[in-house]
Amino acid sequence: MxxxxxxxxxxxxxxxxxxxxxxxxxxxxxxxxxxxxxxxxxxxxxxxxxxxxxxxxxxxxxxxxxxxxxxxxxxxxxxxxxxxxxxxxxxxxxxxxxxxxxxxxxxxxxxxxxxxxxxxxxxxxxxDKAKGDSGKQIKQQEARALLMRVVRYSYPDYLYLGAAFFFLTLTALGETYIPIYIGKVIDILSGTYDHDSFLSAIGLLGLFSLGSSLFGGLRGGMFMCSLCRMNKRIRHMLFQNLIRQEITFFEENKPGSLSSRLILDTDKMGRSVAMNVNVLLRSLVKTTGMLWLMLGLSWELTLLACVEMPLAVLLQNSYNMLSQDLSQQLQDCQAETQELAGEVIGAVRTVRSLHAEQQELRRYQEALDKMFNIKKRKGIYSAVHLLLRRTVTVGIKVLMLLVGRALIASQQLSMGSLLSFVLYQKDMATNMKHLVYIYGDMLNTVTSSVKVFQLLDRKPRMKEEGSLAPKQLEGKLAFHKVTFSYHSRQDVQALRNVTLEIAAERMTALVGLSGGGKSSCVSLLQRLYEPQGGEVLLDGEPLHHYEHRYLRSKMAVVSQNPVLFSGSVRYNIGYGLKGCSEEQVKEAAKRANAHDFICLLQDGYDTDVGECGDQLSAGQKQCIAIARALVRRPQILILDEATSSMDVNTQEAVQAVLNGAEGQTVLVIAHRLQTVERADHIIVMDNGEVVEQGTHQQLMEMEGQYYRLREKLFPED
Incomplete structure (x- = not known):
């Protein structure tokens, strides 16, 4: 005290x-x-x-x-x-x-x-409170900084926003003067009737009503237009930055969470500027105008009405502080639930094959229960706040009517003026609530932009691409003392001081047991990861010295489980190529031994392969993936178990194409002896190291690890 x-x-x-x-x-x-x-x-x-x-x-x-x-x-x-x-x-x-x-x-x-x-x-x-206060003030300060950044993102729409603000001001002014003329009409009808004054009051009342409605519609349209433009711009910028990130980033962040940021959070960012600023400015303009007119009607009633405002602000501010924390928790729960549902639906075959439906249902039910508890707490807070708010409002209105009756009795106020004041007081309370609530809601919704801004500001943890793009490329690859560990297993070295060469215009095979480092070499050649030590060279230059577009045009990779996109067969074979003709697509399909089964499909090359190519068999997907690589006519072709799901005849046909490839550097990882023994050079890897290399005949004569592991490496042969 x-x-x-x-x-x-x-x-x-x-x-x-x-x-x-x-x-x-x-x-x-x-x-x-x-x-x-x-x-x-x-x-x-x-x-x-x-x-x-x-x-x-x-x-x-x-x-x-x-x-x-x-x-x-x-x-x-x-x-x-x-x-x-x-x-x-x-x-x-x-x-x-x-x-x-x-x-x-x-x-x-x-x-x-x-x-x-x-x-x-x-x-x-x-x-802003002092630095020694609790962390909530610091969070509010950060939220304001984020809000200003969101506002800066809306700068390209300044013409639309300027027009919206202009129409907003006209709308607010028109709505402000409506109660005044309602009161004048009441005074004219309750006192000595003056026809001219009545028509004038009715005409101005209709004019202000019609004008506020017209300008209100124009205001809403301009704000919605600017909102859509800003959402489109931010989503494009975010998606553009996402696809530039390194593969490790996507291993650490699940697709469902990123999709939620791209769709839901960017929409909240737009609303924090367009929709909330719309209501905030309208309430601010109306509050200023109504306060001036209320003072002109009666300063006693205005003083009484002002008592309600601090109480309403205090209640609303307290509710906002509680609601912001719960909204953040609810946002995280929604992202978690969406991610869980997407993961289970995407892997429904695995879930069903392992009979894990009840387990996944239980996990989803727990996530829903957590979200329900947060919503319930938020609903209780909202109900208590509404009860207190209504109690204050009703109490002030009763006092105001009592004071108004005394003013009318003393002829200091007319009946119409009292009616106008009551209408103003109702709108004033609503606008004050909007001013406080919308500001808190803006700080609340803008917190959803934290993750969006983090993703927008994130730089790929890869070496910047160079500008090297020679007209002639020999195609010689080399690893020089390369050491590499995956980010999720940094204590385990996938490659240990690896030094090897892949000769240009020759076929080289990488063999070894699973976990030996073969796929890690392929990942480094694709620049999906960066080695922690050593360098990966192309014609004697590190890979990061080359332009990214140039490097992708000269190198094609076909993996064991290729990814196809929803669309036609033609779209998937020519994916990523501009101006790819139908003849080029069919020629590549024939070389990959895919043309025959494609013609047997319902719509031929126009057949939709389904989501991730699930309408095709594993072997057919591999054939299309090989055709997608061949249509690019790459200088370097990398096949990582690319024929593992094909039948024998298809494998032999594809192998004949590879053997006849001239001027190409081919790197093959295969578990078939017929593929490996035809290679010009074989490299045996084990535990992340190169243990043997040479031709098939040389390695067999050495009777080393390649000879001893022959049955494990090539069981079908």
């Missing part, structure tokens, strides 16, 4: 001192005989002098620096609010008088209350 009193004392002292200054100037004005009005310039001069005195006194008070700065801001609002209000009133058209009245006790009290309310609103919602 003593701490609260110590905090309130400076404000009471300064408020009392300001009241004495007002009393002094009022006595001076009365003694001079000026009792009706004074000039705005005179009022500015007087309140600036008051501000200088109170500001100096506030700095002399011995309190904490943070509290002292709050006191300084309150003094500025207290002293400058009234002259600012009178200045704005003189600038607005249709003002009845240009001279401001001499402030009475009610006007002074109203200014003090309004200044205190404005400072409370600023300190509770907008102002």
């Amino acid at each position: 003593s701490g609260t009193l110590a905090l309130v004392k400076p404000y009471v002292f300064l408020l009392t001192f300001d009241a004495l200054l007002w009393l002094l100037i009022w006595l001076s004005v009365v003694s001079l005989g000026v009792t009706n009005s004074v000039g705005v310039t005179w009022l500015w001069c007087y309140r600036l002098v008051c501000w200088a005195i109170l500001h100096h006194l506030a700095l002399l008070i011995n309190i904490e620096k943070g509290q002292q700065m709050v006191l300084v801001r309150w003094v500025a609002a207290l002293c400058l609010l009234l002259p600012t209000y009178e200045t704005v009133k003189t600038l607005i058209p249709f003002t009845l008088q240009n001279n401001c009245p001499v402030p009475d006790v009610g006007m002074v009290a109203l200014c003090a209350a309004a200044a205190s309310m404005a400072c409370l609103l600023w300190e509770w919602v907008f102002h």
